[in-house]
Amino acid sequence: MARVAGARRRPAPPVPADEPSAAPTPAPSQEPGDGAAAVPEHPQPVGPPTADDLLVVGRIGKPQGIKGEVTVEVRTDDPEERFAEGVRLLTDPVERGPLLVETVRSQNGRLMVGFAGVADRNDAELLRGTLLQVDARTLAPPEDEDEFHDHVLRGMTAVLVGGAPLGVVVDVLHLPHGDVLVVRRDDNGNEVLVPFVKAMVPEVDVATRSLVVDPPEGLLDLTDSPPEEIETEPAAGEPEAAG
Numbered sequence: 001m002a003r004v005a006g007a008r009r010r011p012a013p014p015v016p017a018d019e020p021s022a023a024p025t026p027a028p029s030q031e032p033g034d035g036a037a038a039v040p041e042h043p044q045p046v047g048p049p050t051a052d053d054l055l056v057v058g059r060i061g062k063p064q065g066i067k068g069e070v071t072v073e074v075r076t077d078d079p080e081e082r083f084a085e086g087v088r089l090l091t092d093p094v095e096r097g098p099l100l101v102e103t104v105r106s107q108n109g110r111l112m113v114g115f116a117g118v119a120d121r122n123d124a125e126l127l128r129g130t131l132l133q134v135d136a137r138t139l140a141p142p143e144d145e146d147e148f149h150d151h152v153l154r155g156m157t158a159v160l161v162g163g164a165p166l167g168v169v170v171d172v173l174h175l176p177h178g179d180v181l182v183v184r185r186d187d188n189g190n191e192v193l194v195p196f197v198k199a200m201v202p203e204v205d206v207a208t209r210s211l212v213v214d215p216p217e218g219l220l221d222l223t224d225s226p227p228e229e230i231e232t233e234p235a236a237g238e239p240e241a242a243g
Contacts (some may be wrong), residue, residue: 054133054134054135055149055150056132057134060129060131062125067120068115069103070124071113083111085101085103085104086100089133090134091130099116099132100116102114102115154169155170157211159211160214161214166183166186166213167187168184169181181195181201202214
């Protein structure tokens with residue numbers, strides 16, 4: 001499951017106590033009128049979203065009660081904002097939406113949502129299994145400089161320290177031990193897993209859509225097979241949508 005909050009780049013290991021470190025330079029204060037540039041508003045997207053723009057934030061489960069309320073399997077780090085009253089959600093299948101959140105509450109640790117126009121249990125049953133999505137282009141950039149929305153990292157060009165080409169970021173995995181970038185190598189099409197930590201990804205440049213990888217010895221040899229050689233089995237139920 002790819003989270004809307006995105007991937008957080010973990011810091012490098014702390015400097016040992018016997019090694020001096022440079023004291024941080026205080027940032028100059030910027031009071032109104034002292035030359036500070038105004039922060040631009042988050043731009044609104046132009047045109048309909050593509051598949052890569054859509055992030056899954058939940059999945060509709062079974063109806064709850066007789067008034068059209070449904071349970072929602074949450075797939076976002078920020079359910080309070082994504083399922084707030086008045087929020088408009090896109091859907092997969094697309095013909096089931098968009099859906100407007102009318103009511104929201106928690107019951108025994110589960111999220112219960114009522115959507116506008118879903119009046120009874122029969123209407124709610126027709127929505128079972130629907131994936132709820134947001135257009136990633138409408139999300140403001142994270143405030144943390146080491147946090148990035150998944151869709152921003154996907155498609156970035158990955159180069160090695162010194163500028164040698166490595167490949168392209170094709171996915172972001174959220175694993176229990178941390179976030180991992182999946183980089184498809186340019187030279188052989190294999191995919192290498194790069195832990196998203198500053199020690200291995202020291203630079204991320206959103207403007208140029210590129211990042212620098214500084215892999216430890218042997219990491220680039222731990223690759224999957226090229227895409228045409230991977231054997232896959234059909235998954236039961238609907239596939240997990242990448243966010």
